[in-house]
Amino acid sequence: MRGLGDLLCKAYLGAVLVFLYLPIAVMMAMAFNRSALYELPMQFDTKWFVALAQNEKLLQASLNSVLIAIANTIIATVFGTMAAMAIHRFKFRGRTLLQLLLFPPITIPWLIIGTSMLVLFFWIGVGRGLHAILLGHVALSLPYVIVVVGARVKSFGEALEEAAATLGASPWQTFWRVSLPIMAPGIVAAALFAFAVSFDQFQISRFLAPPGVSTLPVVIYSAIRQGYTPEINAISTIIILVSMGLMLIIARFYKFGGER
Amino acid sequence: MSVVEVARVSKRYDKVAALDDVSLTFGDGEFFGLLGPSGSGKTTLLRSIAGFVEPDTGDIRFDGKEVRDTPVHRREIGMVFQNYALFPHMTVFDNVAFGLSVRHAAATDIRERVMAMLGLVRLGGLEERRPRQLSGGQQQRVALARALVTKPRVLLLDEPLGALDKRLRQQMQIELKQIQREVGITTIFVTHDQEEALTLSDRIAIFNEGRVVQVGTPHTVYERPSSAFAANFLGDANFFVGVVAGMQGALGEIRVADGTAIYTRDPLPDRGAQITVAVRPEKLTIGPAPTSSGNGGAPTNRLRGVVTQAVYSGSSISYRIDVGVEVMVFAQNRTAQPVEPGTSVVLEWDPLHSVVVGP
């Protein structure tokens, strides 16, 4: 009976995995389907990927997405790492408050965050556009960076930095030669996270993108609502492979440095 | 000449006094132990000397100069942390060389001194390893080498042997003492292990609740504790509470509740005063009958009672004897024949070992 129970358990997990990956697999398959109407049975063709290379709108949007994601990564990682260091190496009165303030950005529905940003930006003259989108993406990335780097900083305690001080290293020397190298895996993981958050972000980009200038997810959304173009499957396949690839790298990296 | 001087240092955290008016001097080349229970202030004092804690009042002086305004990295100290705090991303060599390299020493100079130091701590050949590849004892030696290579003024050790198992600890204690002797550096170390404190220190300071309870050589502090706390914290003690009865020749006499007389060589206050005397368990002899004459005619300490417990520990036997109150005796296992519980026995000890510890 033990064996049957075990088998059922494994089968269940298998079913869950199928549930999670089936749509993605189907979509990727359709990206290679010759039919524009997704007719089955499938006929293999890479024409949609070729068409992709000619689709100005999608290419421009992809470029925007990548550029914003890179800018977002740099800003969020630097600011977030600084904040994480302050929170976990110093004791000061507002410390718990600062940590609590990281909750609203990740728990409030993105719908509300997006619309409220739209309201404020319009009102104070920032308006919509790629700059507004960047502002929004960094806001969403910061909590993740602070938490991920913070966990790393916390796990190593102050003893290493104190040891460096007793050996004669000035605070600056301590930072460069001890703190930074040790934080590095956490910082890299956080940076990759930030990139993924920005690259995949849809809900708030939707409200902050003016007509004509957009990121990839927003363009895909419009295309879906107006009627399909099969190139969507092709670009979606690429996106999802990039996203999952990034996550795999993070998992590798975090494992690597995360252990004591 | 004292290398480090602590003068009337106090530190409070909220309502609790971590350090309360502490004054100590640490001499050149001395191996000084700070001993006490958790929270007694010993670690706070060590970290104050290092510069991680800023005292509320009082001064700390290195070679006569105040160090209040000197940040940690300029105090020229060497410190070994409880968990060694070895830099995981550097090799053993780079760890030990760190202090020299932040001072921009020449590469050849660094190489020479690091290798010499690794030889001193007997880690030659391991310089390319990473800390995680080393055993606990090896890591400890790297931490020591790293702290010593810059020739600091004072070496601070925070429970350095706490993470090691018993056998390794004993071995490391001997090595640590040897290295310290060879290098000749003033060393201050914190421990809660009394045996370790007694073994390693030239002098000990016992801490309790932020205050220094007693300072002295291991011999002094152990044989002549100045308070009941010190008597009980460092080793075990039997306490006898009674009233001063007067003098018997050169000996002081104390009467306890049931009328028994206890004699001591320590000076006593006036007759009638309340007094407590401590006697270490290993100072009592246990036997079936009183030994004749005792102290050459002078009265000796003698109690009669019944053995209630005998615990055999191989090289020694611990007895509990009911003499009206319970008394502990540690006896060396010389005859391989412990006294059975239920036996009537006579306990004796020299008045020299009755220590007055307070009222």
Add this chain to the structure above:
Amino acid sequence: MRARSRERLTVVGLTAPAYLWLTLTIFLPLSAMLYFSFLTVAPFGGRQAEFTFDNYLTFFTKEVYRTNALRSLILGFYVTLGCLAVGYPAAMILAKHIRGRWREAIFLLIVLPFWSNALVRTFSWTMVLRGNGAIDWLVHLFVPDAAPVSLLFTYPAIVIGLVHAYVPYMILTCYISLQAIDDSLIEAARSLGAAAPAIFLRVILPLSLPGVIVGTILIFVPAIGSFMEPRILGGPNAIMLGTIIEDQFTAIFNWPLGAALSFILLAIVLLMLAASYPFLRRHLQGF
């Protein structure tokens, strides 16, 4: 004392950039939107706006808003229930029946899609659910004469899409809680005579409650505010509070009303959190 003020300066310097950014992009906007929710019109283009409670009152007077708010809450309920039903057993199997390398690998596989592009994943469901999609094709393999099967643009489609999107959250939080339950507790229960059902109900379930609760909150809140999945999987006729709010800002341009509805949504969330706070307090100790 100098060291302390130097330290304070360092802390401020290090935290200011991040938190100023958050103030500008999260906290100020929320305040601005709160302000807007009390205006008659959006104060742009020279229009004069006056203070009013109307936007909030509309929620109570006009049937459509309340109905859809309820619809959204019910949707959130179904989605959370679905995630629990699918995710909890998965978490338990993963925590207790799988060991070693496999465990990490499967865990990674489960979490991976979750961190990829949500829009794309939602879109991918249309490939499966539509007429001529994967399910339709599968059905016709076995029953060639069946009518075309399309689940797209139905309520169940929205639920499936949202469950698919959020179930990894539930698996993650439940896994963390379950995994922390020491095996020796279960062994102790067995030695005391408890059979499997009793062990589950009296030992495992209570101890895994923190994970369940956190997962529920993490899923329910975004689910009731979702607009992307309802639109894509439910079609133009799928109306939820989220889609209504989206419309106010992008089609109808009644920003004050959109603002008020957003805060009502937020208030519903906070009310639910507040109401369950005692329960949360007691059970979230170990998370």
